[in-house]
Amino acid sequence: MLIIGIAGGTGCGKTTVVNQIVNELHHEEVVVISQDSYYKDLSHLSYEERSKINFDHPKAIDFDLLAEHLSQLKEGKTIAQPVYSFVKHNRTSDTLVTHPRKVMIVEGILILTHPDIRNLFDIKIFVHADSDERLIRRLKRDIHERGRDLDEVLDRYQTTLKPMHDQFIEPTKEFADIIIPNNRYNTVAVDIVRTIINENLT
């Protein structure tokens, strides 16, 4: 089994890079685990209270459950991966039955901040895009796909996103084995990661 961790600030292109890697693989060979699925259950809070949460701080993530699930997958066990709603700012009541695969890709802004989880990865990747590029992408995505408006995204960017990125996310670049520059689509880097995976699959 090969476990790959892919980190990087919001909007850097983690999900896009993961999709580019996975598209070339058979679905029985690979499983993708998103850190976003492991935002803590906030059902005890109202929608207004949930919308004020700092979702870019490591405390927002249920790292215990993520670590437990990754260990179980590593042992060959099937897990029930939580399903998250960005519109509701909460986990849904659904879970996704997730089977262990030869290649496991774990992606998320904060996954390299947690030492136990970091140590599970065979390869650590950090996707880099400049902050202005990430903000533009984030604005477009959150307005089109996550039910947000301009003021919400800009306010969140100034109050939590940027300070948390500088404090927690950017420093984890030093743990990366590979840094993928992604201001533009980087097919060369994606091909290199695919080659490494294919070598492990044969």
Ligand SMILES: Nc1ncnc2c1ncn2[C@@H]1O[C@H](COP(=O)(O)OP(=O)(O)O)[C@@H](O)[C@H]1O
């Ligand atoms: N290299 C790129 N150039 C331009 N747009 C990109 C690039 N990579 C991703 N995007 C776009 O930016 C947005 C955020 O990308 P995404 O992969 O969701 O980032 P992340 O998972 O890191 O938050 C998406 O709309 C995606 O299509």
Ligand SMILES: Nc1ccn([C@@H]2O[C@H](COP(=O)(O)O)[C@@H](O)[C@H]2O)c(=O)n1
């Ligand atoms: N309810 C939520 C939960 C998280 N976010 C933001 O998502 C970002 C992480 O996801 P990416 O796909 O962009 O890596 C993070 O920056 C949180 O601010 C949110 O907006 N609402």
